[in-house]
Amino acid sequence: SAPPPVVPSGPAGPITAMMAQFSAELDALHDKRERLVKMSRDITIASKRLIFLLHRVTAETEAATISQAEADLKALDQLVVSLAKELENEDDFWRLQKAFSPGLEEYVEAVSFLWLLKSHGRDLITPEILRARLEQQDTSDRLRLQFSIPVFVGGICDLTGEAMRLCVSASATAAPPVDPFVLNDFLRLIAAGFATLGPSATRNLSQKLGTLDTSLRKTEQVCYALQVRRAEFPDLAAVPLVAPDLAVSAENMILD
Amino acid sequence: SAPPPVVPSGPAGPITAMMAQFSAELDALHDKRERLVKMSRDITIASKRLIFLLHRVTAETEAATISQAEADLKALDQLVVSLAKELENEDDFWRLQKAFSPGLEEYVEAVSFLWLLKSHGRDLITPEILRARLEQQDTSDRLRLQFSIPVFVGGICDLTGEAMRLCVSASATAAPPVDPFVLNDFLRLIAAGFATLGPSATRNLSQKLGTLDTSLRKTEQVCYALQVRRAEFPDLAAVPLVAPDLAVSAENMILD
Amino acid sequence: PIFAQIRQYYDEEGERREQIRTKVSEIDEALRTAQATTAAVHTAPARAGEVALKLLEDLKKTAPLWAALQSSIPAGQHFRYNDQWRNALSQAVTLVCFATFLQRGVLATLEECAGLLAARIDIEDYLSGVCGLPSELARLSVNSVTAGNYTLPREIATFVSAVHSGMRLLNLKNDNLRKKFDAIKYDVKRTEEVLYDLAVRKLV
Amino acid sequence: PIFAQIRQYYDEEGERREQIRTKVSEIDEALRTAQATTAAVHTAPARAGEVALKLLEDLKKTAPLWAALQSSIPAGQHFRYNDQWRNALSQAVTLVCFATFLQRGVLATLEECAGLLAARIDIEDYLSGVCGLPSELARLSVNSVTAGNYTLPREIATFVSAVHSGMRLLNLKNDNLRKKFDAIKYDVKRTEEVLYDLAVRKLV
Amino acid sequence: PIFAQIRQYYDEEGERREQIRTKVSEIDEALRTAQATTAAVHTAPARAGEVALKLLEDLKKTAPLWAALQSSIPAGQHFRYNDQWRNALSQAVTLVCFATFLQRGVLATLEECAGLLAARIDIEDYLSGVCGLPSELARLSVNSVTAGNYTLPREIATFVSAVHSGMRLLNLKNDNLRKKFDAIKYDVKRTEEVLYDLAVRKLV
Amino acid sequence: PIFAQIRQYYDEEGERREQIRTKVSEIDEALRTAQATTAAVHTAPARAGEVALKLLEDLKKTAPLWAALQSSIPAGQHFRYNDQWRNALSQAVTLVCFATFLQRGVLATLEECAGLLAARIDIEDYLSGVCGLPSELARLSVNSVTAGNYTLPREIATFVSAVHSGMRLLNLKNDNLRKKFDAIKYDVKRTEEVLYDLAVRKLV
Amino acid sequence: PIFAQIRQYYDEEGERREQIRTKVSEIDEALRTAQATTAAVHTAPARAGEVALKLLEDLKKTAPLWAALQSSIPAGQHFRYNDQWRNALSQAVTLVCFATFLQRGVLATLEECAGLLAARIDIEDYLSGVCGLPSELARLSVNSVTAGNYTLPREIATFVSAVHSGMRLLNLKNDNLRKKFDAIKYDVKRTEEVLYDLAVRKLV
Amino acid sequence: PIFAQIRQYYDEEGERREQIRTKVSEIDEALRTAQATTAAVHTAPARAGEVALKLLEDLKKTAPLWAALQSSIPAGQHFRYNDQWRNALSQAVTLVCFATFLQRGVLATLEECAGLLAARIDIEDYLSGVCGLPSELARLSVNSVTAGNYTLPREIATFVSAVHSGMRLLNLKNDNLRKKFDAIKYDVKRTEEVLYDLAVRKLV
Ligand SMILES: [Mn+2]
Ligand SMILES: [Mn+2]
Numbered sequence A, B: 001s002a003p004p005p006v007v008p009s010g011p012a013g014p015i016t017a018m019m020a021q022f023s024a025e026l027d028a029l030h031d032k033r034e035r036l037v038k039m040s041r042d043i044t045i046a047s048k049r050l051i052f053l054l055h056r057v058t059a060e061t062e063a064a065t066i067s068q069a070e071a072d073l074k075a076l077d078q079l080v081v082s083l084a085k086e087l088e089n090e091d092d093f094w095r096l097q098k099a100f101s102p103g104l105e106e107y108v109e110a111v112s113f114l115w116l117l118k119s120h121g122r123d124l125i126t127p128e129i130l131r132a133r134l135e136q137q138d139t140s141d142r143l144r145l146q147f148s149i150p151v152f153v154g155g156i157c158d159l160t161g162e163a164m165r166l167c168v169s170a171s172a173t174a175a176p177p178v179d180p181f182v183l184n185d186f187l188r189l190i191a192a193g194f195a196t197l198g199p200s201a202t203r204n205l206s207q208k209l210g211t212l213d214t215s216l217r218k219t220e221q222v223c224y225a226l227q228v229r230r231a232e233f234p235d236l237a238a239v240p241l242v243a244p245d246l247a248v249s250a251e252n253m254i255l256d
Numbered sequence C, D, E, F, G, H: 001p002i003f004a005q006i007r008q009y010y011d012e013e014g015e016r017r018e019q020i021r022t023k024v025s026e027i028d029e030a031l032r033t034a035q036a037t038t039a040a041v042h043t044a045p046a047r048a049g050e051v052a053l054k055l056l057e058d059l060k061k062t063a064p065l066w067a068a069l070q071s072s073i074p075a076g077q078h079f080r081y082n083d084q085w086r087n088a089l090s091q092a093v094t095l096v097c098f099a100t101f102l103q104r105g106v107l108a109t110l111e112e113c114a115g116l117l118a119a120r121i122d123i124e125d126y127l128s129g130v131c132g133l134p135s136e137l138a139r140l141s142v143n144s145v146t147a148g149n150y151t152l153p154r155e156i157a158t159f160v161s162a163v164h165s166g167m168r169l170l171n172l173k174n175d176n177l178r179k180k181f182d183a184i185k186y187d188v189k190r191t192e193e194v195l196y197d198l199a200v201r202k203l204v
Helices: A014-055 A062-087 A089-097 A097-118 A125-137 A149-170 A180-195 A206-232 A248-252 B014-054 B062-086 B090-095 B098-116 B127-137 B149-170 B180-195 B206-232 B246-252 C002-041 C045-060 C063-071 C079-084 C087-106 C110-117 C121-130 C131-148 C151-166 C176-200 D002-043 D044-062 D063-071 D079-084 D086-104 D110-117 D121-130 D135-148 D152-167 D174-201 E003-043 E045-060 E063-071 E078-084 E084-105 E110-117 E123-131 E135-147 E152-168 E174-202 F003-042 F045-060 F062-069 F078-084 F086-104 F110-117 F122-131 F133-146 F152-168 F176-200 G004-043 G047-062 G063-071 G077-085 G088-104 G112-116 G123-130 G132-148 G152-168 G176-200 H002-041 H045-060 H063-071 H078-084 H086-104 H111-119 H123-133 H131-145 H150-169 H174-199
Strands: none
Touching: A014 A089, A014 A097, A014 B014, A014 D121, A014 D152, A062 A097, A062 A125, A062 B090, A062 F062, A089 A097, A089 D079, A097 A125, A097 A149, A125 A149, A125 D044, A125 D079, A125 D174, A149 A180, A149 F003, A180 B014, A180 D002, A180 H002, A206 C176, A206 H131, B014 B062, B014 B098, B014 C151, B062 B098, B062 B127, B062 D002, B090 B098, B090 C079, B098 B127, B098 D086, B127 B149, B127 C121, B127 C176, B127 H131, B149 B180, B149 B206, B149 C002, B149 D174, B180 E003, B180 E135, B206 D174, B206 F003, C002 C045, C002 C176, C002 D121, C002 F086, C002 G152, C045 C087, C045 C110, C045 C131, C045 C151, C063 C110, C079 C087, C079 D002, C087 C121, C087 C131, C110 C121, C121 C131, C121 C151, C131 C151, C131 C176, C131 G176, C151 D086, C151 H086, C176 D110, C176 E045, C176 G176, D002 D063, D002 D079, D002 F152, D044 D086, D044 D110, D044 D135, D063 D110, D063 G152, D079 D086, D079 G152, D086 G077, D086 H045, D110 D121, D121 D135, D121 D152, D121 D174, D121 E174, D135 D152, D135 D174, D135 F176, D152 D174, E003 E045, E003 E063, E003 E084, E003 E135, E003 G123, E003 G152, E003 H131, E045 E110, E045 G112, E045 H131, E078 E084, E078 F062, E078 G077, E078 H131, E084 E110, E084 E123, E084 E135, E110 E123, E123 E135, E123 E152, E123 G004, E135 E174, E135 H063, E152 F003, E152 G004, E174 F133, E174 H045, E174 H078, F003 F062, F003 F078, F003 F086, F003 F133, F003 H123, F003 H150, F045 F086, F045 F110, F045 F133, F062 F110, F062 G088, F078 F086, F078 H078, F086 F110, F086 F133, F110 F122, F110 G176, F122 F133, F122 F152, F122 F176, F122 H002, F133 F152, F133 F176, F152 F176, G004 G047, G004 G077, G004 G088, G004 G132, G004 H150, G047 G088, G047 G112, G047 G132, G063 G112, G063 H002, G077 G088, G088 G112, G088 G123, G088 G132, G123 G132, G123 G152, G123 G176, G132 G176, G132 H174, G152 G176, G152 H045, G176 H174, H002 H045, H002 H063, H002 H078, H002 H086, H002 H131, H045 H086, H045 H111, H045 H131, H063 H111, H086 H111, H086 H123, H086 H131, H123 H131, H123 H150, H123 H174, H131 H150, H131 H174, H150 H174
């Protein structure tokens, strides 16, 4: 005849109670990660738009554009401050890195780009300045955000790509907001700085560092081209390096 | 002496005006995509939680759990309805597919899993039923959402993975909510159905179809094991296939 | 039951995509002819107007093809299938804009392109096509000088710069369009270098 | 200036990670010894109590190592470096739970594990460790029968089923923990099969 | 000049490949039907003979298709185009071998396959097809037992082992075929495990 | 100048590697024969001793090949070329150990393997070979039961467990050898399950 | 049984491919010499005629090698093995065309290449070889100017443009050849820029 | 038993590799310093001689490190461990060659590199190092012109071309070195373009 049933099932036991508690904690952790991911995406989008805005700076529009950028940046700062508020302690900061680092890297790229433009291609922002700016806007103790070195380094690597784009565009503009040679020197400095880093740093950065090298070679090529054409006509020493900006002639183009 | 400046720059021209307009349109398009991505993520998360809930169904808890699931599903339905509202026309539906399909596939997986459990392993939901359910909850004309066949197929492929997990667990439970043999047959039917699809379908589905084949072999192995042990003792024909559920004995375990 | 439905869906889609492929193939062929037409202006810039006219004719020949293609798509499914013709459409837009510039010195609008090609053109297709223009014009600028035409380079430089500045107003994602846009700054540079070369040698 | 700062950061991190690697290596060594201790219960389940005691001793020996390791981490940086010891910690938790089950037939709590190992254990590490238990117990269930012990399998089956049902309450992501959890259902099946084999042969 | 001729060649080439694609597509369709037929033997192994017959009929239906396909290839160009049908041919061979095994318990030879399919089969395609068999047979072995057939597993185990041994004699390079061959040892294992289950439970 | 010399070096290097490839190819051939010899013990475990003898003979036949191969390597360059024969050597070690177990029930030592094969065996190659043994023995355990031999599984289980314990003492890094070692626990499990099946049915 | 025959087939196949590899290796060697010959024209374009003659001699030396290689292929199996020599053939065609351009300023036809190399050249291989020419000529154009030769660039620009136009007539699919063709437009651009540099400086 | 001995061997092996890692780490550090030194010549090519001297000094500082490293390797085991320092050695060779070129305009020989670095350099490492040079020199060529030095580009172009020709004589297999070699032709092109710019603008 049939073997006896083993044990009938019944109400929950201690393991169940423990797991129910863990379930709630895990859900909360995952929910927080998800909130951070969404914020990180928003920060990325806003940062990229700020960068595109900054590329529109021309001699004529410089003041207005920078002004607009700083206004936009305030809103972006607020996004970052909100993100920081989600991090309740340093544990959260390290534990949830993957969720919010991408956005912070883009933020670093955007702010450092603005910094670069305002200093006409000479100044590299620092993590301290980045932090100080935020602390000015939110003095609450809960600002747990540090700009960790890896995030800073990642953002600066991406910055060099924008600096290269700026250099190329500047080389075709009469009165560029930043001199291409200055930007070239800027990239050289950064490349030289990163070259001193050992493998512990470069392990995760090899792709970005490769891009940096490519960007540097592009800016060197730009300076080379400017210099070699200047050398062909040495008596025209006072010749502006590039032909004046041509954008305005669009006026003269009648569209149907 | 220096060559004359070319043309001074000035106010914007027609190209600029056109691009400014495009810029606004592109921004709106990207913003909509981003909203859809966020909604899709939320739908994915809620769908996965529903699936985990459904795996908790036991003979004793079946009614309560299904009831809870249907309540949770209402909220999930609302998320999908909200997503549908973002799609203003069929153009939006096709144009923004990549942004929201992942979430919809998870939703299909979740709802079809509930459907499967309620029918004790026999019924495969259809795109029409999925749509009808939503239309019941929102009769506005703006429900542009169709459950396109690719989304449906993707969701059903993932469903088979859950069915396989259910089958394995059921084989170790005295009175499982669904009989393992029934689930095995269910997977066979689906695998057979998909086998008739040509390359135009399988091109994008090869990985999921491979997983389906693996899941089917696992359920066949489960049925094999149950059958072969039953065959060893043919006179005990009335022996329940599996030992009754053991979970409750957790009660008797005293934790410190 | 459901599988028959699924089967049918994919069969129909496969069918339709096959037909689209054939139609796009014809369009590609016609565009190759059009592209070949542009070669003449690089060797003889003075014939720009003539080339532009021929080019526009070649492009108009694709209009029935585009119309046939897109009218064969069920209503509302434009974005379901447009991946198959996006490249061809982008190339066509580039050519329309090229011809329009040669003829009238302006940038053809999306509406003008759509009208001439009898095709539905989305923003992204139009912009993608516009992105293809600067490199062709930079090349023309260079070849104009070789052919002794020292006035066309100025128009080109102004125009390319305007296109670049205009497109700079867009906020792009990290996609194909972004890559194409990134390439334009080198064309701006090239056209500026030509102007410089002429100016510094007092050729204009 | 900034580069010196960056340089210093990576050097310090590299240094610290190196030290952590060394400490974790010692812990790995001790855990290997502990793991070897478990082998005895599979050949002689009757000695479960004795093995459990020895195992707990072995595990307590890692306590000073865990304490040294984690106290060497600056405050607040637990999650900066814990990737280096997560596997070892998970393995240690599995062993503590194994010993606790053998001794008292219950699941050791996170607090008990943390206390015994003198280590800080996060939820995910604890759960990961618990996930490693069913397969070891399923193996023990099989070997018990081989050794003639027909009572242990019941306790094991009940326990493993309880762990599985308990963990089913969690909502997991598509991560490592999910994969480990997925494997438990096969252990539930195995332990149930053993019970069936015994029942159907009237050995219990 | 030169290129006009080449153009014509290319168009003809494209045409031919297009026709091949169409023909192969038909064959794929027929093979899908045949593949669907095999499902029946997994649910009801007793009907193996019946399924085998049906399967061979389905496969014979592809014979005119293969003949039409291959006769359309100009002399000496078999290897130029065969990559377009290799997968289908391999699948067809697997099915012929499957049916032959069900019917006669032996491995169909290359000649037999070629005869039945009215196709030219190169040795690599034959071997590729043979390599697809053990996995399906291992699955059948498991399902046979589930259906209560305890004799088929023995035949299957012997057969799969023979295929494995036979293929091991070949000196395969590290390529596709080599990978397929390496996977067969897991199927051998599976079939042996089924025999074990039957033996230890004294079902045979 | 510089490069002419280097050219010569490269040509010689290529030559040497080519010759090694040829020699290893011969060894592979001989090992395939040896591997085929092992098949017999899975169908008739009673003939273990006979199979072991034949296997050892087959392996001894490779001795002159190994000797010829390794003596052709210039002094100090063993590690430069050994990647070409490591797989074959590992496989040979597995087979020697298999035969030794069948004959004497013990694990052949590195020295014994090296002596029999007349080859220089590095410890990594020896361990790699040893790692290949448990899965073959687990398979033999299963097939023994199928063949009605209920004593061999006990010897195998003890042996495989001992190999596992022994290898666990090693502090393996995360590399190939580590992966092979991790797989052994599944073979341990399999052999234990065979003992269980026999025990619960009181077949031993 | 079956497999013994197949074994023999595989061994023969392996042998044949080995022999082909050896022959192709010789051809590669000869082509390297030919490639080195081309270097001279980049430093001294005036010696183009001389270099072309030497180059043609070097290439004729490969004729017996090609003949030996291809005559060793059984009838109807040209396409089975040709992947082993396609790269070398393509490179040889590029060199023949280079020499022909230097000598006569025209594009060598497929027949001319086939005749000179005594090889069977399929159209894809010919086109692949032709695609390799523009980049070499663009380079020559640049180096000519450096060497003070201001006439060669014009011939080169016209020629490269013609090759590009010719190839554009073909309806290439998205494959290797299509990628190579797409790259030619950069060489066209380069040659036009050289003409520009000479024109704007009135050097021609 | 066996395993206890092997355990000891493994620990020693791990120890040795750890020490090698530490030594290589020091060398890497020194090479980073040396690499930083090269940056100066790109900004001020006039200081090439000075930079070369400093560079050689920096590199000589690694000599004791290389000597210490390699003397710690037991006899006959050079190839067992050299994968741990190959990258560093390759980089060092590139730097030695760079300095030698700046100083004397010639390619440092393997013997010279080995002497300066007090290291044993295999031919593959030497060639790998040499392959790293053209890219850096192409960059220097460009920057020299920017700095007003119009003579260095000629030397660089000749040198890079010679390196390319020399390496082309080698019969490289499809491996790492082959990929590096293939990349050199782009550096050759770059250096030729610089000479072109100088020539057409009559700067030299
Ligand atoms: Mn960026
Ligand atoms: Mn799922």
